[in-house]
Amino acid sequence: MSGHSAYVPKSGFGKWMDARLPLARLVYDSFVAYPVPRNLNNWYTFGAILSLMLVVQLLTGIVLAMNYVPNTTMAFDSVEHIMRNVNYGWLLRYMHFNGASFFFIAVYIHIFRGFYYGSYKNPREVLWILGVIIFILMMATAFMGYVLPWGQMSFWGATVITNFFTAIPIVGDSIQQLLLGGAVVANPTLNRFFSLHYLLPFMIVGVVILHVWALHVTGQTNPTGVEVKSEQDTVPFTPYATMKDLLAMTVFLLVFAYFIFYMPNFLGAPENYVRADSLKTPSEIVPEWYFLPFYAILRAITFDIGIPFTDIVLINSKLGGVMAMFGSLLIFFVVPWLDTSKVRSATYRPLFKQFFWIFVLVCIGLGYLGAKPAEGIYTTLAQILTFWYFFHFIVILPVLGLIEKPKPIPASITEAVLAKNGVAKS
Amino acid sequence: MSATDTTEPTRRDILYIATGAVGAVGVASFAWPFIDQMNPDASTRALAKVEVDISSVETGRSLVVKWQGKPIFIRNRTEKEIEEANAVSLEDLKDKIARNENLKDSSAAATDANRVVSGKENWLIQVGICTHLGCIPLGEQGDFDGWFCPCHGSHYDTAGRIRKGPAPENLLVPPYEFLSDTLVKIG
Numbered sequence: 044m045s046g047h048s049a050y051v052p053k054s055g056f057g058k059w060m061d062a063r064l065p066l067a068r069l070v071y072d073s074f075v076a077y078p079v080p081r082n083l084n085n086w087y088t089f090g091a092i093l094s095l096m097l098v099v100q101l102l103t104g105i106v107l108a109m110n111y112v113p114n115t116t117m118a119f120d121s122v123e124h125i126m127r128n129v130n131y132g133w134l135l136r137y138m139h140f141n142g143a144s145f146f147f148i149a150v151y152i153h154i155f156r157g158f159y160y161g162s163y164k165n166p167r168e169v170l171w172i173l174g175v176i177i178f179i180l181m182m183a184t185a186f187m188g189y190v191l192p193w194g195q196m197s198f199w200g201a202t203v204i205t206n207f208f209t210a211i212p213i214v215g216d217s218i219q220q221l222l223l224g225g226a227v228v229a230n231p232t233l234n235r236f237f238s239l240h241y242l243l244p245f246m247i248v249g250v251v252i253l254h255v256w257a258l259h260v261t262g263q264t265n266p267t268g269v270e271v272k273s274e275q276d277t278v279p280f281t282p283y284a285t286m287k288d289l290l291a292m293t294v295f296l297l298v299f300a301y302f303i304f305y306m307p308n309f310l311g312a313p314e315n316y317v318r319a320d321s322l323k324t325p326s327e328i329v330p331e332w333y334f335l336p337f338y339a340i341l342r343a344i345t346f347d348i349g350i351p352f353t354d355i356v357l358i359n360s361k362l363g364g365v366m367a368m369f370g371s372l373l374i375f376f377v378v379p380w381l382d383t384s385k386v387r388s389a390t391y392r393p394l395f396k397q398f399f400w401i402f403v404l405v406c407i408g409l410g411y412l413g414a415k416p417a418e419g420i421y422t423t424l425a426q427i428l429t430f431w432y433f434f435h436f437i438v439i440l441p442v443l444g445l446i447e448k449p450k451p452i453p454a455s456i457t458e459a460v461l462a463k464n465g466v467a468k469s
Numbered sequence: 470m471s472a473t474d475t476t477e478p479t480r481r482d483i484l485y486i487a488t489g490a491v492g493a494v495g496v497a498s499f500a501w502p503f504i505d506q507m508n509p510d511a512s513t514r515a516l517a518k519v520e521v522d523i524s525s526v527e528t529g530r531s532l533v534v535k536w537q538g539k540p541i542f543i544r545n546r547t548e549k550e551i552e553e554a555n556a557v558s559l560e561d562l563k564d565k566i567a568r569n570e571n572l573k574d575s576s577a578a579a580t581d582a583n584r585v586v587s588g589k590e591n592w593l594i595q596v597g598i599c600t601h602l603g604c605i606p607l608g609e610q611g612d613f614d615g616w617f618c619p620c621h622g623s624h625y626d627t628a629g630r631i632r633k634g635p636a637p638e639n640l641l642v643p644p645y646e647f648l649s650d651t652l653v654k655i656g
Contacts, residue, residue: 206601206602221507221508225509225538226513227537227598231513322535323605324606324607324619325619328604345634359637361636361637418622
C-alpha cells in the first residue's frame with residue numbers, strides 16, 4: 044500500500060522543508076491519507092492502545108527514576124518515599140505499576156486477535172515476528188522492573204527466574220553469574236536491572252517503529268481476511284481510524300483509571316510490600332499475573348526425559364521445564380509456517396474457530412494453575428494443558444489447513460460489508 | 470573481495486584482508502571489557518570464610534548462617550534422622566552423587582556417610598539453596614522429614630538428598646572443617 048504520496052505542501056515553509064526533510068510528508072502518508080480497510084472492528088484498536096501504553100510507561104518511568112535509588116539498602120525505602128513524600132508520587136507509581144498490567148492486557152488481546160484473524164499469514168510474517176520480539180522485550184522489561192522495589196517477591200522472583208539459566212548444561216552456572224554479578228541476587232543485580240529496565244523500553248520503541256513500518260508496507264488485515272482490492276474497500280486513516288482509536292483509548296483509559304484510583308494493589312502481590320530477605324523464601328512464589336501461563340508450563344515438567352528402560356537421562360526435569368517455558372514463547376516465531384491454511388480469518392474457518400476458543404481457554408486455565416500450588420491435581424491438570432498448548436501449534440494448526448473445508452469467502456471487503464448490512468449487492 | 474581483476478591475489482588484496490582482520494580483533498577485544506564488567510567484581514569474589522560457633526545448637530535444632538551471600542544450614546541431627554538417612558537404599562535416590570565439596574572423588578555415592586564428616590555424623594552442613602530454582606527450603610518438613618522447598622515442591626530427606634519433586638540434585642555440601650568440637654570454619 045506504499046503507493047505514491049498524496050501530500051501537497053501548502054505553505055512556503057512547508058515546500059522548503061519538504062525539499063530538505065520530508066517529515067510532514069511521512070506523517071501525512073502514514074497517519075492521515077493512509078488507507079485502512081473499511082471493516083476494521085474494535086479488536087483492531089489495540090495496536091493504538093499499545094502505543095499509548097508504551098508512552099504512559101515511558102513518561103511515568105522517567106519521572107519515577109528521578110526519585111528511585113537502585114541500591115539494596117535504599118531501594119525499598121525509596122519506593123515508600125515516592126509513595127508518601129514525593130508530590131503525586133503515589134499516582135505516578137500506581138500508574139506505572141498498573142500500567143504494566145494494562146500493557147499486557149492490551150498485548151494479549153492484540154496477539155489473540157492476530158491468531159483469530161490469521162494476521163501472521165503471507166505476506167505479514169515479518170510483521171508478526173517483529174511483534175513477537177516486542178512481546179519478549181516487554182516480558183524482560185516487566186520482569187526487571189518488578190525486581191526494583193526490592194520486596195520479597197522482587198527478590199525471590201529474580202532468584203527463581205535467573206536460576207532458569209543454571210539448567211543449561213556446562214555453561215549454565217557461568218551465565219547465571221554473568222547475569223547476577225555474583226552467586227546470588229544482590230546489589231550488583233539490582234543495579235544492572237535498573238540500567239536495563241531503563242534501556243529496554245527504548246529498544247521496544249525501535250522495534251515498534253519497524254513493526255509499524257512493516258504494517259504500512261503490507262497494509263492491515265481485516266475481519267474478512269480478504270486483501271484490499273480497490274479504493275472502495277478502504278477509508279482514509281484520518282478521521283476514520285484516528286477517531287475509532289481515540290474512542291477505544293478513552294474507554295481503555297477509563298478502566299485503567301478505575302484500577303489506579305480504586306483498586307491500585309488488586310493486581311499485585313501483598314508480599315512485595317515486605318522488604319527483601321535473602322534468608323527467607325515466601326511460602327509461595329507467584330509471579331505477576333501476566334506470567335502465570337508460562338509459569339504453569341515451567342512447573343508442569345516434573346519428570347526426567349530419558350531413554351526408556353535405562354537410567355540414562357537426556358533432559359532432566361529442570362532443563363525440561365525451562366525448555367518448555369521458552370519453547371511456549373519461541374513457537375510463536377514459526378506460527379506463520381505451522382498454519383497451513385490459505386484462508387486467513389477464523390470467520391470462514393469453522394473448525395479453526397472452535398480450536399481457537401479451546402486454545403484461549405487452555406491459556407486461561409494455565410494462568411489459573413500458575414497461581415495454584417504445584418502439587419496433586421494441579422500438576423496433573425497443568426501437564427494436560429501444557430500438552431494441549433503445544434499440540435495446538437504443532438499438530439492442530441498444520442493438520443486443520445489440510446482437512447478443513449472453509450466457508451465461501453467473499454470476493455471483496457465491500458461485498459462482505461454490504462452483505463452483512465443487508466444491502467443488495469451494488 | 471578482490472581489488473583488481475587479476476587472476477592471482479595481489480598485494481592490495483592481502484592488505485585489505487589484513488586491515489579487516491586487525492579491525493575485527495580490535496572490536497572483539499574492546500567488546501570483552503563491556504561483557505566482563507557484568508561478572509562478579511573483586512569485592513564479591515573475595516572468598517569469605519566464616520567461622521561459626523555451634524555450641525548452642527542442641528540435638529534436633531538448626532542454625533542458618535550466611536556465607537558468600539548464601540544461607541548455610543547447620544543441623545544437629547537426631548539419632549532417628551541419621552537412622553532414616555542410612556536406611557535409604559541408593560537405588561531410591563534421584564541423584565546418586567554425594568555433592569560434597571570436601572570429598573576428593575566428585576562422583577562419590579550419595580550415602581549418608583559421604584554427606585557428613587566421619588565421627589561427627591550428627592552435623593549436617595549444607596548450602597540451603599534448592600537445586601531447582603534457588604529458593605530456600607524449609608526445615609523438618611516434606612514427605613521425607615528433611616527439607617521441603619515451597620516454590621515448586623521439592624522434597625529432601627534427612628541427609629539433604631533430593632527424593633521427590635523437580636530439583637535435579639542433592640543439596641550442596643560446602644567446603645568446611647571442624648576447628649574444634651564447637652567451632653566450624655566454612656569456606
